[in-house]
Amino acid sequence: MAARSPGATFLGIDASNAQIAAGRSVVSALELSNIELRQQDILDFAPAEGRFDYIIAHGVYSWVPAPVREKILAIAAANLAPNGIAYVSYNAMPGSGIRLMLRDLAFFHARKITDPNGKARRARELLTTLAGPMAEDNLPHIVLFRQEFGYVERSPELYFRHDLMEEENHAFYFHEFVAAATRHQLQYVSEPSLWEILPTHLGAKARAALGKCEHWLDLEQQMDFLRFRSFRQTLLCHAAIPVRRQITAKAIKEFAFEAHFRGPAEGVDLTPGVPVKFTVDEASHFSTPQPFIKAAMQALSETPGQSIGYAALVEEASRRLPQSARAPGDKGRDEIALMNDLMQAVAAGMIEIHFAPLGPAPMVSDKPRASPLTRYQATNSDRVTNWVHAAIAMDPVPRHVIAACDGNRTIDDIFEVLLTAIADGRLSIADGAQSITDRKQLTDVLRPQISRIIADCTRLGLMG
Numbered sequence: 001m002a003a004r005s006p007g008a009t010f011l012g013i014d015a016s017n018a019q020i021a022a023g024r025s026v027v028s029a030l031e032l033s034n035i036e037l038r039q040q041d042i043l044d045f046a047p048a049e050g051r052f053d054y055i056i057a058h059g060v061y062s063w064v065p066a067p068v069r070e071k072i073l074a075i076a077a078a079n080l081a082p083n084g085i086a087y088v089s090y091n092a093m094p095g096s097g098i099r100l101m102l103r104d105l106a107f108f109h110a111r112k113i114t115d116p117n118g119k120a121r122r123a124r125e126l127l128t129t130l131a132g133p134m135a136e137d138n139l140p141h142i143v144l145f146r147q148e149f150g151y152v153e154r155s156p157e158l159y160f161r162h163d164l165m166e167e168e169n170h171a172f173y174f175h176e177f178v179a180a181a182t183r184h185q186l187q188y189v190s191e192p193s194l195w196e197i198l199p200t201h202l203g204a205k206a207r208a209a210l211g212k213c214e215h216w217l218d219l220e221q222q223m224d225f226l227r228f229r230s231f232r233q234t235l236l237c238h239a240a241i242p243v244r245r246q247i248t249a250k251a252i253k254e255f256a257f258e259a260h261f262r263g264p265a266e267g268v269d270l271t272p273g274v275p276v277k278f279t280v281d282e283a284s285h286f287s288t289p290q291p292f293i294k295a296a297m298q299a300l301s302e303t304p305g306q307s308i309g310y311a312a313l314v315e316e317a318s319r320r321l322p323q324s325a326r327a328p329g330d331k332g333r334d335e336i337a338l339m340n341d342l343m344q345a346v347a348a349g350m351i352e353i354h355f356a357p358l359g360p361a362p363m364v365s366d367k368p369r370a371s372p373l374t375r376y377q378a379t380n381s382d383r384v385t386n387w388v389h390a391a392i393a394m395d396p397v398p399r400h401v402i403a404a405c406d407g408n409r410t411i412d413d414i415f416e417v418l419l420t421a422i423a424d425g426r427l428s429i430a431d432g433a434q435s436i437t438d439r440k441q442l443t444d445v446l447r448p449q450i451s452r453i454i455a456d457c458t459r460l461g462l463m464g
């Protein structure tokens with residue numbers, strides 16, 4: 001965030017020297033002057049530090065004792081700007097209950113071991129051994145446990161030790177968290193994604209039952225049960241701020257939209273009355289016969305990873321639609337239908353909304369330049385962060401390409417950088433089981449990939 005928003009200032013605290021040192025090495029490699037990382041106990045953070053527009057406590061609240069949890073909320077109350085938003089993530093009940101049962105089992109099994117690393121190793125051994133006989137069983141509790149065994153298997157050792165096997169590990173019902181926040185004169189605003197708080201994608205019967213809830217708290221708590229929710233990322237603000245909870249379709253006009261769906265492979269038929277299906281996955285899709293909606297959804301589906309603002313979307317949909325397909329007076333009706341459909345697609349998680357649109361993708365230049373952050377991440381890890389802070393997995397070839405995009409190299413120069421990496425043994429290109437090292441062959445196989453990779457990264461907002 002500091003790299004992408006040079007006009008903002010950032011302060012990060014953590015009690016761990018190692019974490020702060022790791023963060024500082026990134027800050028200094030990127031020569032950022034708008035961020036301070038400080039080794040400090042949360043308990044020692046002072047109200048005099050001033051007011052912040054955003055306060056983020058991610059992955060902390062569930063892993064600290066009660067006094068630190070209270071202090072996190074006290075900081076949110078004392079150090080939040082009048083219109084600021086605090087974000088606190090935590091493990092939620094009831095969904096975290098299964099994992100906590102496994103944790104009880106793991107701690108019981110390894111109770112005689114005092115060294116935390118040894119304890120974690122013994123626990124992991126047990127859970128891995130138990131996973132085998134449960135692999136095929138379809139008893140209800142085994143199905144639930146099996147997901148958690150998957151988590152154990154996927155977790156790197158260090159993560160497992162500091163997640164499941166951390167001394168402090170607590171999960172909370174949403175109403176418990178809201179009560180704690182209320183004690184600090186804070187109030188619930190929302191979860192970050194709108195679809196998480198709307199019951200739209202529950203079944204009709206469940207929705208009808210939830211409709212009887214008198215208060216948003218009851219509604220959300222009941223939804224957590226129906227969805228067996230295990231994690232929350234709750235946004236809070238000062239209690240005195242009026243929060244508008246009735247969301248009307250018109251509010252959608254303030255946002256930009258990123259599609260999580262694709263159009264039909266055979267193309268979109270804009271003829272009135274012909275239904276067209278837009279698909280997220282096998283389980284979720286939506287279909288519409290309305291030409292204007294079809295044109296708008298088609299435009300969104302063609303720009304994955306990017307977002308289009310409302311006005312631009314309306315303009316683009318109108319451009320795509322033949323005049324003959326629109327009757328006089330359609331314009332107003334079309335826009336109302338579009339607002340409603342966009343809102344429903346957002347509520348169903350098929351469209352992500354963003355506050356600001358990502359501008360048109362920069363042209364792929366002769367000497368492409370990835371952002372310093374992207375180049376740093378491509379050099380040092382197998383994931384890079386895109387413009388909405390999502391981690392994107394990267395294979396070795398794209399990583400080497402992006403790391404070489406410093407704005408001074410042409411595609412030919414980048415190809416030479418890759419050849420050197422291959423000659424040095426830092427990168428390998430294979431044809432089946434056979435490694436390719438011949439320059440001529442690499443020119444045929446690897447050279448054309450470079451422009452494609454740069455075009456993809458441009459589309460994803462990683463360049464420039």
Ligand SMILES: C[S@@+](CC[C@H](N)C(=O)[O-])C[C@H]1O[C@@H](n2cnc3c(N)ncnc32)[C@H](O)[C@@H]1O
Binds near residue numbers: 040042057
């Ligand atoms: C699961 S990690 C999350 C780290 C980071 N916030 C993130 O999102 O990746 C929990 C972190 O909380 C820190 N922590 C635990 N208790 C703390 C305290 N009392 N004061 C400051 N940091 C603390 C630990 O050092 C650890 O780095």
